[in-house]
Amino acid sequence: MSAAGPGRLAVPAVRGLSPYIPGKPIAELERELGIHDIIKLASNENPYGPSPKVRAAIQRAIEDVWLYPDGSCYELKQALAQHLNVDPVCITVGNGSNDLLMLLAEAFLNADTHAVHSQYGFAIYPLVIRETGARAIEVPALGADSAMPLGHDLDAMLTAITPQTRLVYLANPNNPTGTWADSAALQSFIERAGADTPDTLIVLDEAYLEYGRQRGTQDAIGWLAQHPNLVITRTFSKAYGLAGARIGYAVSHPDVAEVLNRVRPPFNVNSLAQVAAIAALADQAYMHQVTAETMRELTRVEARIRQLGIWIAPSATNFVLARFGVPAAQVYQQLLRQGVIVRPLAAAGLPDALRISVGTPAQNERLLEALPGVLKALRAPHA
Numbered sequence: 001m002s003a004a005g006p007g008r009l010a011v012p013a014v015r016g017l018s019p020y021i022p023g024k025p026i027a028e029l030e031r032e033l034g035i036h037d038i039i040k041l042a043s044n045e046n047p048y049g050p051s052p053k054v055r056a057a058i059q060r061a062i063e064d065v066w067l068y069p070d071g072s073c074y075e076l077k078q079a080l081a082q083h084l085n086v087d088p089v090c091i092t093v094g095n096g097s098n099d100l101l102m103l104l105a106e107a108f109l110n111a112d113t114h115a116v117h118s119q120y121g122f123a124i125y126p127l128v129i130r131e132t133g134a135r136a137i138e139v140p141a142l143g144a145d146s147a148m149p150l151g152h153d154l155d156a157m158l159t160a161i162t163p164q165t166r167l168v169y170l171a172n173p174n175n176p177t178g179t180w181a182d183s184a185a186l187q188s189f190i191e192r193a194g195a196d197t198p199d200t201l202i203v204l205d206e207a208y209l210e211y212g213r214q215r216g217t218q219d220a221i222g223w224l225a226q227h228p229n230l231v232i233t234r235t236f237s238k239a240y241g242l243a244g245a246r247i248g249y250a251v252s253h254p255d256v257a258e259v260l261n262r263v264r265p266p267f268n269v270n271s272l273a274q275v276a277a278i279a280a281l282a283d284q285a286y287m288h289q290v291t292a293e294t295m296r297e298l299t300r301v302e303a304r305i306r307q308l309g310i311w312i313a314p315s316a317t318n319f320v321l322a323r324f325g326v327p328a329a330q331v332y333q334q335l336l337r338q339g340v341i342v343r344p345l346a347a348a349g350l351p352d353a354l355r356i357s358v359g360t361p362a363q364n365e366r367l368l369e370a371l372p373g374v375l376k377a378l379r380a381p382h383a
């Protein structure tokens with residue numbers, strides 16, 4: 001933004017923001033280096049894509065794409081309500097779960113309020129908080145000697161809540177660390193927050209829950225009935241392989257859903273995404289199969305990376321956070337040259353770390369074969 005250009009007219013809270021940096025797209029690397037056969041392990045997508053039944057449903061729905069979508073997402077809410085065993089009035093559907101994280105900030109925050117998030121939490125949280133003018137309170141993560149290094153310090157997050165705090169954003173499992181909270185500790189956190197700070201909503205982001213379940217991450221939907229200040233967000237972008245369709249949802253007290261419905265753009269979820277999500281929910285067998293395959297691969301990738309003497313954080317997700325002990329920018333650049341895109345984490349305050357998504361076995365093999373050579377080149381004394 002130039003100092004004299006019209007961008008200077010943006011409100012101060014927005015002028016102070018730095019944009020979110022997504023994973024490098026394959027086409028961009030092709031243009032930059034003129035190479036092909038690139039693999040992207042940078043945005044935690046599901047490399048198997050959606051179920052064949054979802055692809056067929058999207059094909060059929062293309063016929064009606066000239067019509068506006070159902071702004072209320074009626075059929076999808078019915079399907080979700082049945083799947084989750086909740087009332088449809090508790091559900092809000094968004095253009096990805098990112099949309100819901102933003103709508104929550106828009107509806108519950110302003111310059112007089114605070115919102116709490118964790119160090120190494122999802123990078124979007126401070127952005128959506130600060131754009132409302134609210135104060136983002138970052139709570140230091142657990143230390144390297146903790147049982148869950150880099151994970152959320154739930155006790156400290158609770159202590160950070162002030163009378164002005166309207167929202168706490170908390171991902172379980174978390175991105176970019178992959179870490180997760182112990183079920184009993186999380187339940188106690190939700191209970192204490194509900195009892196001691198009833199004017200604060202706890203936004204529990206379960207974007208990776210379908211993977212996390214396989215390593216013991218708690219599904220919190222059952223707690224909603226007892227905790228009116230709990231809001232759970234989920235997505236079809238990861239386990240259901242629909243990142244490009246942009247669809248996610250929140251489950252909350254009906255009052256919160258009603259408030260979100262006021263700030264939601266009338267047609268925030270497109271018709272193809274709605275049809276795709278309904279078909280995806282109906283094919284649980286496919287979702288279980290691809291997430292189980294990814295978690296098997298996660299175990300293999302973790303073991304092979306550890307064998308190289310690289311530290312990795314505990315993960316209950318479809319990615320690993322690897323710390324190299326030296327600035328990781330060079331590892332990132334060298335992997336790019338070999339057509340492997342991963343995610344640098346300097347902007348998240350971890351300049352020695354890379355986040356690596358788990359791909360198909362063949363994609364993972366590309367990464368695992370490239371890494372030793374890259375590390376050897378970096379460790380070799382320069383001529």
Ligand SMILES: Cc1ncc(COP(=O)(O)O)c(C=O)c1O
Pocket residue numbers: 043044095096097098099122171174175205207208234235236237243246247248
């Ligand atoms: C923790 C977490 N929450 C939310 C999202 C947003 O996902 P989407 O907007 O695709 O639903 C992501 C995406 O990477 C994520 O990692």
